[in-house]
Amino acid sequence: MNITVIGTGYVGLVTGACFSKMGNKVYCVDIVEEKIEGLKNNILPIFEPHLGTLVKNSQEKGDLIFTTDIKEALDDTDIIFIAVGTPMAEDGSANLDYIFSAASDIANNITHDSLVVIKSTVPVGTGFKVKDHINAILNERNSNVKIDIASNPEFLKEGHAIEDCLHPDRVVIGAERDEVFETLKDLYSTFVLNHDRFVLMDIKSSEMTKYVANAMLATKISFMNEIANICEVTGANVKNVRLGIGSDSRIGYNFIYAGCGYGGSCFPKDVQALINTAQVNGYEPKILANVELVNKKQKTVLVKKVTDRFGEDLSGMTFAIWGLAFKPGTDDVREATSLVVASQLIKHGAKIKAYDSQATEEFKRTIDDACLESIEFTDGRYDAIDGCDALILITEWKEFRNPDFRLLSEKLNHNVIFDGRNIYDKKIENLGFELYQIGC
Ligand SMILES: NC(=O)c1ccc[n+]([C@@H]2O[C@H](COP(=O)([O-])OP(=O)(O)OC[C@H]3O[C@@H](n4cnc5c(N)ncnc54)[C@H](O)[C@@H]3O)[C@@H](O)[C@H]2O)c1
Incomplete structure (x- = not known):
């Protein structure tokens, strides 16, 4: 054809x-x-x-x-x-x-x-x-x-x-x-x-199907992030909870990972558009509105963890960010959590060293120009941590999964890792690291 x-x-x-x-x-x-x-x-x-x-x-x-x-x-x-x-x-x-x-x-x-x-x-x-x-x-x-x-x-x-x-x-x-x-x-x-x-x-149902697919996936993520936040205040571990509920075939293991919020060109805008469609047709959606609200807040949890650990005034400190894309495998940074974390840390006075194998140029184009002078972009993951006070993992690219922790320990001023995607094992605490994760 x-x-x-x-x-x-x-x-x-x-x-x-x-x-x-x-x-x-x-x-x-x-x-x-x-x-x-x-x-x-x-x-x-x-x-x-x-x-x-x-x-x-x-x-x-x-x-x-x-x-x-x-x-x-x-x-x-x-x-x-x-x-x-x-x-x-x-x-x-x-x-x-x-x-x-x-x-x-x-x-x-x-x-x-x-x-x-x-x-x-x-x-x-x-x-x-x-x-x-x-x-x-x-x-x-x-x-x-x-x-x-x-x-x-x-x-x-x-x-x-x-x-x-x-x-x-x-x-x-x-x-x-x-x-x-x-x-x-x-x-x-x-x-x-x-x-x-x-x-x-029919055409209308087909159009609706796409929004509902994205809204359902976004809902699963926000639901699990809310559970993660409840786990944190109660001492439960969301990773264990995920395994416990995912084994139920009605629930399944996918899209119930806790993390530092979803981004991308689709979920945020599609959830919002579905809310808008409902409203202009006279229906006030309750679940969808909160899916977005929970996500917006979740994008800030890493910043809160950083300020809880190092204080509100971060001037004189530099944080390494691993991963800028909204998810691994893409250079897309639309609505990415990295944009929120970097700009908020800079507002607290911090400087950033950032590394992403694909998304650096898109990130530079997208983030407020005012932030750029406080960010240094590096060509390698270990260059990004050189002389930094702590590491913040935002995008779970495979190259970040099993790094040389001894090298991290040598290069970081403090052995502190904020793991926004829960990819690291608590065992690294035995190597002297403080590990902050989401919901565990
Ligand atoms: N990106 C995804 O993962 C994804 C997945 C499923 C569905 N979608 C949906 O697919 C649509 C496209 O998304 P995208 O991410 O590819 O968008 P995009 O912004 O990456 O690309 C859109 C392209 O359309 C071009 N364009 C705009 N007006 C044009 C015109 N009149 N004639 C010719 N070209 C024109 C733009 O120059 C741009 O290159 C959106 O509705 C999105 O919600 C996206």
């Missing part, structure tokens, strides 16, 4: 590359010229394992074409995917400007009947609004082109995106006509050869 993917970010680029790997001809369109120029030369705008090889191989075969010219792409296309960003607006709703701008671009350039699939995460009802928007422009153009609309939310995880995309655990499709379901099933059947993983439904 010939496919156009509009928006070449984490989702658009990964899905475009994966469709091309399956032999489809894929146009990836973006409005940012330098991004497209870079991609033509196999320079990726994001870090995602295995993506570089996939992009390079598909471009060499001619199956993956990067362009800013939407007309060139649409003229040669059977299915159009919209994968542009839907960031959080000031009022917490999803900002749909990019979606409607992409819809306008389609309507102004399409010359044959087409299927438009919304892959971006959009509030319930957006699909129909996009269809109306496209049809209104087509009418103005006196065009007879017919548009079908479908919802096909994306569930990939950054850091694991290629694997998730090539081997999805489910493919959710919302559509109005059987023919549309069949077209998308044909496209995706190459990804799910060993058994049928299609979940077919």
